[in-house]
Amino acid sequence: MKKIINAPEAFVDEFVEGILAAHPDLVKTPGDDIRVLVRADAPRPGRVGIVTGGGSGHLPLFKGYVGMGLCSGVAIGNVFSSPSSEQIFEATKAVNGGAGVLYLYGNYGGDVLNFDLAADLADLEDIATRTVVGRDDVASQPNERKLDRRGVAGIIFAYKAAGAAAERGDSLEEVVSITEDVVEHTATMGIGLAPTILPTTGKPSFELGDGEMEIGIGIHGEPGSRRGPLETADEIADHVLAALVEDLGLKAGARVAVMVNGLGATPLEELYVLYRRAHQILSGLGIEISKNYVGEYATSLEMAGASISLLELNDDRLALLEAPAKSPFFQEG
Amino acid sequence: MKKIINAPEAFVDEFVEGILAAHPDLVKTPGDDIRVLVRADAPRPGRVGIVTGGGSGHLPLFKGYVGMGLCSGVAIGNVFSSPSSEQIFEATKAVNGGAGVLYLYGNYGGDVLNFDLAADLADLEDIATRTVVGRDDVASQPNERKLDRRGVAGIIFAYKAAGAAAERGDSLEEVVSITEDVVEHTATMGIGLAPTILPTTGKPSFELGDGEMEIGIGIHGEPGSRRGPLETADEIADHVLAALVEDLGLKAGARVAVMVNGLGATPLEELYVLYRRAHQILSGLGIEISKNYVGEYATSLEMAGASISLLELNDDRLALLEAPAKSPFFQEG
Known part of the structure; x- marks a missing residue:
């Protein structure tokens, strides 16, 4: 398969640069790492932040769902590789408006590990975090083990619901409850x-x-x-x-x-x-x-x-x- | 290349059925031929209609640009084949609100022939039509013969401009002039x-x-x-x-x-x-x-x-x- 790319190892940074160049009105990088991206008006005081992330190569997932009524921030890794806990933590700090932060991402081992580590870092700075994982892929595990399923495209429904709840000012517990309810269905x-x-x-x-x-x-x-x-x-x-x-x-x-x-x-x-x-x-x-x-x-x-x-x-x-x-x-x- | 289709000859009708099932609030078929599609609120009295069309296989082109502030109607043919003049005429009648109809499509021989024939049919029923063809593909002809160029993705700009002009109530001559200006640039x-x-x-x-x-x-x-x-x-x-x-x-x-x-x-x-x-x-x-x-x-x-x-x-x-x-x-x- 032929690809329209430059150096393969520059692929992720270059497409993110393209996104930033195209949408400065909607998203921004809070620091030096362009793989961490938050909505342009973050942080929003009193509103729950929502951080997602995962491997690159899934656009519009994950970078594409940061904005009004959706996620507040995102961190991505290399193609099909988890972002680091530091990147997730950077996104967390940048979207924290004092009402806590929901981690919402697909159920994959590397992502779970790094989001959990980021939650520990957030805890040290007194930022409350809660986690909901997308786990909608029915072929990955039978119904009896549905909590172990992988997360795939159904996470968009969870983004939409969580984002709407956070946007209207729901508390962190309320946003978690709404998001879990959507994931469950x-x-x-x-x-x-x-x-x-x-x-x-x-x-x-x-x-x-x-x-x-x-x-x-x-x-x-x-x-x-x-x-x-x-x-x-x-x-x-x-x-x-x-x-x-x-x-x-x-x-x-x-x-x-x-x-x-x-x-x-x-x-x-x-x-x-x-x-x-x-x-x-x-x-x-x-x-x-x-x-x-x-x-x-x-x-x-x-x-x-x-x-x-x-x-x-x-x-x-x-x-x-x-x-x-x-x-x-x-x-x- | 493997395809997710049923009988190949049913492909076009079946994807159009899918579009109609998914978007009944935005588009409708004015008659029995589901390859002819108009915006749900057509015809709009006193507003210029805009009819586009061409071969299938280019989604979102052409079916995807029928709606508010865009085209009013569309007729499509088989994959990479022109719609018939009868189909184009059916779209023309369905979008005619008494202010005339703009034909706006890409510059390909079969499409030009069939849209011109449809214009003759419209003329017999006293529906005024004018034509602007997309001709933006610079590689297809040198600048000196730019009127002979093929039309490609740049037609979206023309749809957007023509649709905005028609939406606000511009006359057919004004819509033509605005659309030609966009195609020219x-x-x-x-x-x-x-x-x-x-x-x-x-x-x-x-x-x-x-x-x-x-x-x-x-x-x-x-x-x-x-x-x-x-x-x-x-x-x-x-x-x-x-x-x-x-x-x-x-x-x-x-x-x-x-x-x-x-x-x-x-x-x-x-x-x-x-x-x-x-x-x-x-x-x-x-x-x-x-x-x-x-x-x-x-x-x-x-x-x-x-x-x-x-x-x-x-x-x-x-x-x-x-x-x-x-x-x-x-x-x-």
Whole structure:
């Protein structure tokens, strides 16, 4: 795979420089490390701060969700590598408005370690932190071990809800409770058709035969629930939706938000072919789609594939999704 | 290249069904042909209608730019094929609010033929139409023959300006004049790294060797100005920007809008690496970037590559870009 880059080791810093050059009205670096980024009006006195982060290579995740009604700050590492605890702590200090800081990120070992270390550093400076991890990938663990699942695109729902709650002035405990509630009602499954090539090593993120697909693939190419011949869009949607509906225990009369997310190289047209079928399936089950998102929300560089996420809605969760938000890559209202 | 589709011949209708299912608040089909789509509140009495269209496979182009402050209607054909004159005429009737209709589309033979035929049909029903074609691809013809250039991603600037003018109630002649002015000051150049595979034939849209790139490539894979070894992101940006700045005759003190557009498979990270360099180059020349767009605005299915567009700004053009707009894939304000 050919890439439009300069030196591979400069890739992360250079795309962040591009983001900063393009969006100085929305985001800023609080210090010397450009991989730490906060919303332009941070810190906001009396408001809960929300810090996210993770490896690079997933745009719009993570850098793209810092702004009004979303996250307050972010720290990113190298491609598919955790940011350091120092970087997370720097973001924490920069967004701390005295009401505490929520750490909200995907459930991966390196990220958990470094966010926990950052929480210790914050504690030493009397900044209260709490943690909620995205854990929506139903293929990564069965329902009985759902707390151990990986976090994937469904975290966008959690960002949106947490950001809306923080924006209106909810306390740290309230923001945690709202965010946990959204995470608890979110489920995602992905399918992979072709890997990305890692810029520094030139190696594919996973191997897959001609004509094969991986159902339940993770956002870094982690193995899914099964591998088999490439299916039609409708068959894929059928399998994915069946798993999500079962996992969330959705019944007729339920309301959901649906996200059909492209993993990088898959055309928007194909995402709409998937959405078409998701809409048919859910309608057939008597489940109402109250909100939909079709596009690239959490990618894996130029990986080919897609994921579908469902968030079961009630009035509160829908209102949180519909609250205004604006970041470099996301706008509501 | 593996695709998430059902029967290849159903691809276009199925992704349009997905768009209609996802965005019933923004767009509707005026008749039985779902490839003809208009904004949900069409026709708007006393307002100029704007109809665009072209081949499928370029989302968000063309379907994605129908909405408030943008186009009023669209007709699309098969992948990379023109819509029929009957489809364009159907869109024309559906958006006609009595103030005339602007046809605004990219300069390709089939599209010109069919839009001209639709204009004849409209004339028979006393609907006044005028035509402006996007012709921003500087690599397709030299400056002396700029009227013959192909239209590529720069048409988004024209949509935005024409839509803002029509929204505020400008006459058909005024909308035409404003749109021509924007087209006249727009220039684009693309680079291709890997082709798309056409869904129905399974054939690549063009051939390119390992380690090769095509500078000046068209949005369907048309040959560019030269082919050579893959360059770094900075070298690519240097060559493209030099061509655009020369073509538009930009001098220190000029103001521009910049669009870095992904052609499908190229990650957002790489687009920001290009934007970073574009920002450096233009700043170095004393040219101010007053507005920027980085993302996928006009694609070619899963083609790898990018284009850069410049629109030279004055106060009027900047105000038109900044006017509110909302469609399934584009929002301003």
